[in-house]
Amino acid sequence: MEALSRAITAPKLPLHERTSNGSYFRLARRSLRPSSRRIAETGRVFACQGQNPAIEFSDPDWKSKFRKDFERRFNIPHITDIFDDAEPIPSTFSLKMRTPVSEVYAGGYPSDEEWHGYINNNDRVLLKVINYSSPTSAGAECIDPNCTWVEQWVHRAGPREKIYFKPEAVKAAIVTCGGLCPGLNDVIRHIVITLENYGVRKIVGIPFGYRGFSEKSLTEMQLSRKVVQNIHLSGGSLLGVSRGGPEVSEIVDNMEERGINMLFVLGGNGTHAGANAIHNECRKRKLRVAVVGVPKTIDNDILLMDKTFGFDTAVEEAQRAINSAYIEAHSAYHGVGIVKLMGRDSGFIAMHAALASGQVDICLIPEVPFNLHGPHGVLMHLKYLIETKGSAVVCVAEGAGQSFLERTNAKDASGNNVLGDFGVHIQQETKKYFKEIGVPVDVKYIDPTYMIRAIRANASDGILCTVLGQNAVHGAFAGYSGITVGICNTHYVYFPIPEVISHPRAVDPNSRMWHRCLTSTGQPDFV
Ligand SMILES: Nc1ncnc2c1ncn2[C@@H]1O[C@H](COP(=O)(O)OP(=O)(O)O)[C@@H](O)[C@H]1O
Numbered sequence: 001m002e003a004l005s006r007a008i009t010a011p012k013l014p015l016h017e018r019t020s021n022g023s024y025f026r027l028a029r030r031s032l033r034p035s036s037r038r039i040a041e042t043g044r045v046f047a048c049q050g051q052n053p054a055i056e057f058s059d060p061d062w063k064s065k066f067r068k069d070f071e072r073r074f075n076i077p078h079i080t081d082i083f084d085d086a087e088p089i090p091s092t093f094s095l096k097m098r099t100p101v102s103e104v105y106a107g108g109y110p111s112d113e114e115w116h117g118y119i120n121n122n123d124r125v126l127l128k129v130i131n132y133s134s135p136t137s138a139g140a141e142c143i144d145p146n147c148t149w150v151e152q153w154v155h156r157a158g159p160r161e162k163i164y165f166k167p168e169a170v171k172a173a174i175v176t177c178g179g180l181c182p183g184l185n186d187v188i189r190h191i192v193i194t195l196e197n198y199g200v201r202k203i204v205g206i207p208f209g210y211r212g213f214s215e216k217s218l219t220e221m222q223l224s225r226k227v228v229q230n231i232h233l234s235g236g237s238l239l240g241v242s243r244g245g246p247e248v249s250e251i252v253d254n255m256e257e258r259g260i261n262m263l264f265v266l267g268g269n270g271t272h273a274g275a276n277a278i279h280n281e282c283r284k285r286k287l288r289v290a291v292v293g294v295p296k297t298i299d300n301d302i303l304l305m306d307k308t309f310g311f312d313t314a315v316e317e318a319q320r321a322i323n324s325a326y327i328e329a330h331s332a333y334h335g336v337g338i339v340k341l342m343g344r345d346s347g348f349i350a351m352h353a354a355l356a357s358g359q360v361d362i363c364l365i366p367e368v369p370f371n372l373h374g375p376h377g378v379l380m381h382l383k384y385l386i387e388t389k390g391s392a393v394v395c396v397a398e399g400a401g402q403s404f405l406e407r408t409n410a411k412d413a414s415g416n417n418v419l420g421d422f423g424v425h426i427q428q429e430t431k432k433y434f435k436e437i438g439v440p441v442d443v444k445y446i447d448p449t450y451m452i453r454a455i456r457a458n459a460s461d462g463i464l465c466t467v468l469g470q471n472a473v474h475g476a477f478a479g480y481s482g483i484t485v486g487i488c489n490t491h492y493v494y495f496p497i498p499e500v501i502s503h504p505r506a507v508d509p510n511s512r513m514w515h516r517c518l519t520s521t522g523q524p525d526f527v
Pocket residue numbers: 039042044045046177178179209210211242243244245267268269270271272273274275277296297413414416
């Protein structure tokens with residue numbers, strides 16, 4: 001918890017900071033204060049455990065102690081932790097035949113000694129793959145002051161040979177929470193298809209997020225391969241989404257009433273905090289339930305994963321808006337095109353879209369402070385661009401520049417801060433500034449945010465959703481709960497939920513990627 005409270009209170013953190021227990025951690029400069037505080041403020045569930053092991057680096061054994069602690073933190077909760085009498089059965093998941101195996105081989109799939117094909121519970125994936133030679137290396141994430149290499153392994157995802165649920169005794173439910181994201185339907189589809197492959201017949205969708213567990217008028221939706229066959233062809237969520245909703249105890253009461261013993265939760269940080277709380281409540285009540293998350297965030301702000309589904313699609317679609325802004329600006333006399341992209345606390349979409357398009361002159365993200373006015377301000381640079389190039393394109397993440405707007409303290413139903421519209425603000429300030437200096441400009445503002453969020457997943461996200469959806473089901477059948485699925489260094493893994501939501505992920509202003517973006521735009525520091 002200490003690292004978090006430091007991040008909340010410290011106004012500016014050095015890149016490497018020694019914690020009170022002597023361990024070194026690399027900290028993003030303008031870390032994630034607003035969101036961390038927001039989650040903490042909801043006062044319900046906040047996961048932040050085991051971040052800082054007490055390591056004494058003078059101890060010759062510190063590495064093995066670190067590894068042991070890491071293994072503990074990344075251990076994925078299993079049904080046998082609570083039910084030591086839980087007996088595994090041979091998997092009913094068909095690796096070679098595509099008809100539901102449970103119908104053909106009631107006792108399980110016949111073993112094939114030459115080709116196995118299952119994931120062993122001890123298989124691991126390397127979490128960090130760069131061996132930094134110095135804490136000063138770009139992007140270095142160091143454990144000790146010398147940046148010593150320590151292997152960090154996480155659990156490999158996929159189907160296990162032994163399973164802990166009989167398919168005929170499973171009632172599986174899927175719920176999608178938070179905002180929309182391209183690919184939700186692809187994930188739903190693959191969860192249903194994979195459940196059917198195991199032989200599950202009772203599969204339901206909970207309508208409109210966690211709300212669907214409490215509002216009597218919202219009835220569960222029966223799901224099958226037939227129902228979900230073509231849902232990936234459109235964006236949105238077949239089940240609907242929502243923010244806010246009932247308390248965790250009410251959700252678990254409702255799950256008990258409905259006999260749900262597998263719950264697949266698609267959502268972001270908030271949703272996962274809820275999923276972990278549901279998992280803990282089920283354990284407290286001694287319920288044999290598997291709760292498995294699939295991280296959904298168009299903002300790409302979940303820790304430890306290469307990326308989250310929908311992000312790629314969002315970046316691709318965002319380029320269309322940037323290109324339109326470019327064409328408008330380029331075709332006008334002294335044209336300025338401004339595009340606002342999503343990213344509440346994290347500028348990943350703006351940074352990647354700017355990089356991908358190659359048409360952006362100024363990219364503004366929440367993680368990097370800037371001035372609008374003054375000799376080093378954004379507007380002065382815009383003037384320079386108009387004078388030298390004749391036009392300019394500005395790409396802003398929605399969470400950028402909030403300090404220039406009036407604070408409202410308004411919250412949405414989930415407790416997230418309602419942001420002011422910085423896109424509109426910079427548009428107005430640009431017009432005002434150029435009027436004042438007597439230079440004519442033609443400013444065009446494009447806000448494609450909801451158009452981007454509502455589209456269907458592209459091919460690359462479609463594949464990611466497929467694998468994540470399938471692995472979510474494999475994880476549940478393998479007896480794991482309180483876990484989420486992810487892609488890590490191109491391999492698929494299971495994480496314990498608390499580790500991925502201890503704080504939202506942000507762009508590191510000292511990373512190579514942000515510097516690549518700066519190289520591409522050619523923008524100076526605006527401070
Ligand atoms: N700390 C929390 N504990 C339990 N449930 C939460 C928490 N934060 C948010 N939720 C619930 O998760 C759902 C989605 O949260 P939200 O923040 O809107 O989206 P996201 O999951 O994308 O971050 C909402 O129904 C909200 O009530």
